[in-house]
Amino acid sequence: xxxxxxxxxxxxxxxxxxxxxxxxxxxxxxxxxxxxxxxxxxxxxxxxxxxxxxxxxxxxxxxxxxxxxxxxxxxxxxxxxxxxxxxxxxxxxxxxxxxxxxxxxxxxxxxxxxxxxxxxxxxxxxxxxxxxxxxxxxxxxxxxxxxxxxxxxxxxxxxxxxxxxxxxxxxxxxxxxxxxxxxxxxxxxxxxxxxxxxxxxxxxxxxxxxxxxxxxxxxxxxxxxxxxxxxxxxxxxxxxxxxxxxxxxxxxxxxxxxxxxxxxxxxxxxxxxxxxxxxxxxxxxxxxxxxxxxxxxxxxxxxxxxxxxxxxxxxxxxxxxxxxxxxxxxxxxxxxxxxxxxxxxxxxxxxxxxxxxxxxxxxxxxxxxxxxxxxxxxxxxxxxxxxxxxxxxxxxxxxxxxxxxxxxx
Amino acid sequence: xxxxxxxxxxxxxxxxxxxxxxxxxxxxxxxxxxxxxxxxxxxxxxxxxxxxxxxxxxxxxxxxxxxxxxxxxxxxxxxxxxxxxxxxxxxxxxxxxxxxxxxxxxxxxxxxxxxxxxxxxxxxxxxxxxxxxxxxxxxxxxxxxxxxxxxxxxxxxxxxxxxxxxxxxxxxxxxxxxxxxxxxxxxxxxxxxxxxxxxxxxxxxxxxxxxxxxxxxxxxxxxxxxxxxxxxxxxxxxxxxxxxxxxxxxxxxxxxxxxxxxxxxxxxxxxxxxxxxxxxxxxxxxxxxxxxxxxxxxxxxxxxxxxxxxxxxxxxxxxxxxxxxxxx
Amino acid sequence: xxxxxxxxxxxxxxxxxxxxxxxxxxxxxxxxxxxxxxxxxxxxxxxxxxxxxxxxxxxxxxxxxxxxxxxxxxxxxxxxxxxxxxxxxxxxxxxxxxxxxxxxxxxxxxxxxxxxxxxxxxxxxxxxxxxxxxxxxxxxxxxxxxxxxxxxxxxxxxxxxxxxxxxxxx
Numbered sequence: 081x082x083x084x085x086x087x088x089x090x091x092x093x094x095x096x097x098x099x100x101x102x103x104x105x106x107x108x109x110x111x112x113x114x115x116x117x118x119x120x121x122x123x124x125x126x127x128x129x130x131x132x133x134x135x136x137x138x139x140x141x142x143x144x145x146x147x148x149x150x151x152x153x154x155x156x157x158x159x160x161x162x163x164x165x166x167x168x169x170x171x172x173x174x175x176x177x178x179x180x181x182x183x184x185x186x187x188x189x190x191x192x193x194x195x196x197x198x199x200x201x202x203x204x205x206x207x208x209x210x211x212x213x214x215x216x217x218x219x220x221x222x223x224x225x226x227x228x229x230x231x232x233x234x235x236x237x238x239x240x241x242x243x244x245x246x247x248x249x250x251x252x253x254x255x256x257x258x259x260x261x262x263x264x265x266x267x268x269x270x271x272x273x274x275x276x277x278x279x280x281x282x283x284x285x286x287x288x289x290x291x292x293x294x295x296x297x298x299x300x301x302x303x304x305x306x307x308x309x310x311x312x313x314x315x316x317x318x319x320x321x322x323x324x325x326x327x328x329x330x331x332x333x334x335x336x337x338x339x340x341x342x343x344x345x346x347x348x349x350x351x352x353x354x355x356x357x358x359x360x361x362x363x364x365x366x367x368x369x370x371x372x373x374x375x376x377x378x379x380x381x382x383x384x385x386x387x388x389x390x391x392x393x394x395x396x397x398x399x400x401x402x403x404x405x406x407x408x409x410x411x412x413x414x415x416x417x418x419x420x421x422x423x424x425x426x427x428x429x430x431x432x433x434x435x436x437x438x439x440x441x442x443x444x445x446x447x448x449x450x451x452x453x454x455x456x457x458x459x460x461x462x463x464x465x466x467x468x469x470x471x472x473x474x475x476x477x478x479x480x481x482x483x484x485x486x487x488x489x
Numbered sequence: 490x491x492x493x494x495x496x497x498x499x500x501x502x503x504x505x506x507x508x509x510x511x512x513x514x515x516x517x518x519x520x521x522x523x524x525x526x527x528x529x530x531x532x533x534x535x536x537x538x539x540x541x542x543x544x545x546x547x548x549x550x551x552x553x554x555x556x557x558x559x560x561x562x563x564x565x566x567x568x569x570x571x572x573x574x575x576x577x578x579x580x581x582x583x584x585x586x587x588x589x590x591x592x593x594x595x596x597x598x599x600x601x602x603x604x605x606x607x608x609x610x611x612x613x614x615x616x617x618x619x620x621x622x623x624x625x626x627x628x629x630x631x632x633x634x635x636x637x638x639x640x641x642x643x644x645x646x647x648x649x650x651x652x653x654x655x656x657x658x659x660x661x662x663x664x665x666x667x668x669x670x671x672x673x674x675x676x677x678x679x680x681x682x683x684x685x686x687x688x689x690x691x692x693x694x695x696x697x698x699x700x701x702x703x704x705x706x707x708x709x710x711x712x713x714x715x716x717x718x719x720x721x722x723x724x725x726x727x728x729x730x731x732x733x734x735x736x737x738x739x740x741x742x743x744x745x746x747x748x749x750x751x752x753x754x755x756x757x758x759x760x761x762x763x764x765x766x767x768x769x770x771x772x773x774x775x776x777x778x779x780x781x782x783x784x785x786x787x788x789x790x791x792x793x794x795x796x797x798x799x800x801x802x803x804x805x806x807x808x809x810x811x812x813x814x815x816x817x
Numbered sequence: 818x819x820x821x822x823x824x825x826x827x828x829x830x831x832x833x834x835x836x837x838x839x840x841x842x843x844x845x846x847x848x849x850x851x852x853x854x855x856x857x858x859x860x861x862x863x864x865x866x867x868x869x870x871x872x873x874x875x876x877x878x879x880x881x882x883x884x885x886x887x888x889x890x891x892x893x894x895x896x897x898x899x900x901x902x903x904x905x906x907x908x909x910x911x912x913x914x915x916x917x918x919x920x921x922x923x924x925x926x927x928x929x930x931x932x933x934x935x936x937x938x939x940x941x942x943x944x945x946x947x948x949x950x951x952x953x954x955x956x957x958x959x960x961x962x963x964x965x966x967x968x969x970x971x972x973x974x975x976x977x978x979x980x981x982x983x984x985x986x987x
Contacts, residue, residue, distance in 0.1 A: 115816060118492045120499075140851050157733055158688050161783060163857060165850030168783035169790070187499060321816050331830070335805070335812040338833070342802030346795055353791030358511050365737035365780075366729075376518045381510045442502065446509035450517055457517075797840055804836050808829035 108330035112309050112316075114301035115327050121299065122340035123188040128287070129341050130181045130348075135280065137174040140167070145226065147272040149265045152228035153367045172352045172360070178220055179359035180348060182382035185213060193412070194434055196421045197300040203413040204293040210410050212286045215279060220380065222275035225268060229364030234377045236263040236271075246396040262370055304421035376451070384448030385441045389469075391452060392462040401469060408472045415475050418482035426485060429478045433471065440467045523549055531752045533744045536766045538616040539563060542749050543629050555631075562626045566619045569652045574660025582658035583666075585648055594694060596716060598641030599723025600682045601693065609667030611675050611768025617659045620763060621649055628760030629751050641723075672778060675771035679762050680731070683720055685713075688732035688779040693720055724758050735773070735780035743773065863971035865964075868904060876925040878914060881959060881970040885914035885922055887932070888968075889943060895930060898944035900958060900985050902976065904966060911968065912945045912956035917987075932956070958986040 087093035095101045113121075144164055146155035160167035189209070192198055198206035221239065225232045240263065244254050259266030298309055307325050315324035327333055351359070358381065363374050379387050389405045390398045408415070424431040447461035521529040529549075534542060540563030547555040589602040608617070619627035624642040625634045634640050649655060670678075673689070681691055690697045692713045700706040721727040735743070745752050747769060750759040764772060777784060864881040866888060871877060873892040878885050891901065891908040901908040916923050916934040923934035923941060931948070932941040939950035946955045960981075962974030973981075980986050 118495055120495065140848065143851065154687075159855070162688070162779075163855040165853045166847040167851065168786065169847060170851070172787075183503060187503075327813075327816060332812050332816070335809040339802060339805040339809045342798055342805040345798040346802060349791070349794045349798060353787050353794065358507065360736075362737050362739065365733045367733075381506070384510065438502065442506050442509070445506055446514065449510050449514040454517070797836075797843075801833070801836050801840065804829065804833040808833045811829045 109328050110313065110317075111329035112313050112326040113299050113329055113333040114305075114307055115325055116301040116303060116305070117299070118302060119336070119340050120187065120191040121333075122337045123184055123191060125334075125337040126341055126344050127181065127184050127188060129344075130177055130184060131283070131287075133173055133348075134177045134181065137170040137177065138276070140164075140170040141174055142276060147226070147269050149228055149268055149368070152226060152268065156227045157365065169352075172356055175360045176348065176352045176356050178223060179380060179382070180351065181216065182220070182380075184344075185216060186382070189213070190438060193437070194424045195300050195302065196304050196423070196427075198413045199416065199421045200419070201297040202293075202300070205290065205297065206413050207410065208286055208290040208293050212283065212290060215283045215286055217383070219275060219279045219283065220382070222271040222279065224364075224380065225263075225271045226275065227364055228268060228368045230366040230368055230372075230374050231361055231364040231377065233263055233368035233370065234373055235379060236267060238377065239379075240267075242390075242399070246399050300421070302423060304423060304426075306421075378449050381445065381449070384446075385444035385468075386448075388444040388448035388461050389465045391448070392458065392465050401465065404472075405468060408469075411472075412475075415472055416479045417476060418479035418484075420482060420485045422485050427482060430475075430482065433475055433478055436467070437471055440464050440471070444468060531741075531745045533741075533748055536613060536748055536764060536769055538613050538619065538627075538761075538763060539567070540619075542752060546629075546751060546755075558631075559626070562623060563619070566615060566622060566627075569618045569622070569655050569659075570615055572653055572656040574656035574658075574663075576657070576660040576664040579654075579657035579659070579661030580665075582649060582654050583661050585645070586658070589642075596719050598639075600641065600720055601716070602642075603682050604678045605662070605666055607667060607670040607674065607678060609663040609665070610670050611679060611765060611771060612763045613765040613768075614659060614663060616761075616763030616765075617662060618655055621645055621655045621658065624760075627763065629749060630758060630760045632756070633758050670771060672771045672775035675768060676775040679764060679768060679772055683724065683728040683759075684731045685717075686732050686779055687730055689775075693717060728759065731776060731780075733780045735776040743776075744769070747772070863969060866968045866970065867966065868907075868909060868968055869966040871907075871909070874927055874930065876927075879970075881913075884959075886959060886970060887912050887914040887925070887945075887956070889925070891943060892930075895943045898946075899983070900944055900955070900980060902961065902963070902968065904963060909968075910944055911958065911961060913959050914956070916941075916952055917947065917954045917956065918950070918952040954987055 084096055087096055091100070141156075141160060144155060144160050144167065146152055156171065160171055162168070164170075192206065192209070221235075225236050236258075240254055240257050243257055244250050255261060258264070259270060298307070301307070309326060312324045312326040316326055316328070361380075363376070366374070378384070386402060386405060390402045392398070393401055418427070418430070420427055424434045443460060443464040447457055447464060450457040450461075452458045452461065521531065523529050540559055544556060544559045544563070547559055586605065589597055590605045591602075592604055594601055616627060620642075623631075623646055625631040625640045630640075634643075649658065676686070676689075677691065677695070681695070682693055685692045693716045694709075694713055697709065697713075700709065717727055738746070742753060746754070747762070747764060749761055750757050862882050864879060864886075866877075866879050866886075868888070868890075871888065871890040873890045874895075875890070877888040879888060880886065887910065889910040891897075891910060895908075897908060898910070900910070902911045903909075914922050916936065916939050918934065918937055918939050921934050921936035923932040923939070925932050930943045932945070934940070934950070934952070937951050939952040940948050941952065941956055942948050944955075945958075947953070958977070958980060959970050960973045961977050962969045962972040963976060977986070
């Protein structure tokens with residue numbers, strides 16, 4: 081047993097046992113963030129706050145939701161929406177939050193791509209972030225099943241059908257995933273388990289990992305400049321705040337985060353109260369009917385670009401293209417061969433590549449929703465899908481020949 | 490300054506994506522086109538019934554015989570509408586209606602004839618005339634009755650064919666079968682015979698009572714199922730429960746669909762029910778009561794929460810400014 | 818200058834913290850309301866019992882708010898009690914059928930005219946008073962309202978109010 085002196089106050093008592101003061105320094109007051117940043121750097125905290133809102137509202141929904149195909153729809157749309165005190169509020173927060181979180185995820189991702197925050201030293205930040213994207217996608221998909229509306233059922237039907245693997249015809253696998261010939265009770269309850277327990281645990285673990293991967297390389301800055309954090313920290317601590325290139329996470333960086341979050345919540349709650357049909361699609365207010373497919377089924381907006389890469393090609397080609405598209409983003413740090421850690425506007429052709437990628441994903445998203453029966457939309461969809469697949473090899477070539485930026489230039 | 494530019498870029502691309510994925514895509518999905526590929530705009534007629542939409546549909550289908558029949562029919566209706574109806578004289582005629590519309594909750598020919606207690610309040614005058622003249626034509630479901638079935642109310646055509654008689658009965662209804670009606674009553678009179686609302690404890694047989702013993706509850710359930718089977722056989726499929734319809738369809742859809750079901754679901758067996766503007770508003774109010782009861786609460790709490798975060802953001806901005814003051 | 822700076826920083830921080838706290842209280846209120854019994858549960862909290870067909874010394878057990886309710890029409894040889902529900906010339910014993918010791922449901926022994934609880938041997942007489950064993954108090958009288966020959970449990974009528982004021986219900 082280590083030696084313990086009598087503590088003078090509560091803070092000292094906790095510090096002796098839990099090293100709270102060390103934790104405070106390492107995670108807050110002496111966790112150094114570059115000063116040269118903009119509001120996009122707050123997206124991480126905005127994501128954490130949104131995830132918190134989803135967990136909180138989810139906890140209240142969980143108290144009244146019934147995971148049974150006969151009871152699910154009414155437990156949500158009758159009990160929670162009209163009987164439970166503020167049940168409608170939790171439901172709206174949860175539905176809107178689940179959709180808006182992906183807007184912030186995409187902004188966060190594109191910020192990372194633009195500023196080269198995935199390059200040498202930060203590969204794991206990128207990879208853990210992509211893993212989080214996959215985890216959030218799985219969480220969103222499993223959650224969408226739960227209200228058991230028409231869209232829940234038919235999305236479940238279509239997406240599980242994907243696992244038949246085209247020409248592989250793995251129908252046995254599809255049945256095993258469903259636990260039944262069609263999406264039914266077993267399907268609903270297993271996705272309930274995934275949504276409420278397993279995937280949230282995975283997400284929390286990945287968030288911890290994501291924060292961990294940030295610690296040593298430190299957060300990037302608007303110029304991609306390398307900073308001697310020891311030197312800058314010493315400057316700051318000596319009181320030379322203007323000269324120092326860094327700020328402490330708490331309270332300085334946090335104060336900007338909190339402001340951005342405040343503005344974000346204005347938008348968030350505007351959507352929760354007044355404009356939520358994009359997140360709570362009317363089609364899902366029809367109870368699930370296995371004998372009637374709605375005239376139009378489509379995934380939630382954040383899956384549309386992936387959906388559209390699947391659609392234009394034949395069954396097998398589509399699956400392969402879909403798989404390549406998902407993996408391509410993962411391998412971004414390794415496809416990009418340039419040593420430059422710099423914002424896109426300093427990297428010549430990379431800047432063009434960036435905007436092409438952004439616009440292409442928006443076109444893919446739009447085409448994924450528009451009826452493919454229209455020949456113009458079908459053509460646009462095919463072009464943008466091929467473009468996306470080409471962007472990987474094109475990036476490889478561009479960055480091989482990218483001029484090295486002289487540090488200090 | 491630069492941050493504002495960055496914000497503008499982010500906002501632009503977000504709004505662009507939203508526009509393409511929501512308003513634009515939904516417009517494209519629900520667009521109706523005719524044989525030439527021209528867009529058919531479905532607009533509400535303001536709950537007035539004069540056959541314009543019906544005739545236009547028949548013209549688009551290229552069915553000359555139907556066009557002629559519909560034109561003649563609605564012209565006839567217009568003739569009756571011009572007549573001065575005598576409510577006192579109409580009472581005797583209304584006695585004929587009571588034969589079926591008697592509140593006994595008995596299924597006749599496929600549905601339970603609706604209660605007419607407030608028919609004068611919620612239905613349109615022109616429609617009432619048209620309904621008595623020829624129920625199938627008035628409701629725009631004549632395609633269902635072409636050669637085989639007869640409309641359950643079809644016998645009225647022979648019982649009451651005199652134009653003045655029809656005008657009198659309609660005048661009677663407008664004068665005596667009107668008065669204040671609650672949203673729930675309006676729904677029960679206009680829609681309940683086909684469409685249940687489980688969230689409002691309404692079935693095709695009426696309000697579901699509270700039973701003490703399970704056996705009685707089950708016996709009632711069986712009666713409801715029997716009635717639903719009869720309606721299903723008559724309509725082709727069971728008309729859907731409307732508990733959540735107010736959130737499952739847009740405002741525009743509800744208006745145009747109720748006014749003329751054929752405009753949104755061509756070939757459907759749902760009849761036009763002839764609601765006037767007040768009738769529609771009352772039915773819509775009931776559907777909102779059961780399907781979106783938190784609407785008022787949302788609209789009350791919204792400004793408070795948004796106001797709170799506005800204040801929060803202002804204070805946060807001031808705090809941020811004070812934290813960053815000596816850093817630049 | 819530094820002190821003023823720090824002071825202003827702290828003030829803004831505290832103002833923001835106070836604003837956040839108000840929001841937090843609001844959120845906690847909404848959370849509290851989520852746990853409130855649902856309207857359908859509260860509406861089901863009223864049970865009507867028709868006493869007209871009751872037989873003397875035959876225990877009828879009804880349900881009210883999930884609990885068993887004893888309704889016993891008193892025979893002539895049963896003592897009148899201030900806790901009786903009186904309808905015309907009939908006297909009824911109406912109580913929540915849960916032993917006041919630890920909540921088991923006592924059985925009614927018709928010949929002895931006593932409620933006997935199997936869990937720990939407690940006994941109540943035909944008026945619900947504890948006469949033997951561990952029960953510390955008589956069987957509880959639920960709120961009731963007399964409506965002709967019907968009894969509405971869950972509503973407070975004048976007769977119940979009188980019993981409540983006299984401390985006779987527990």
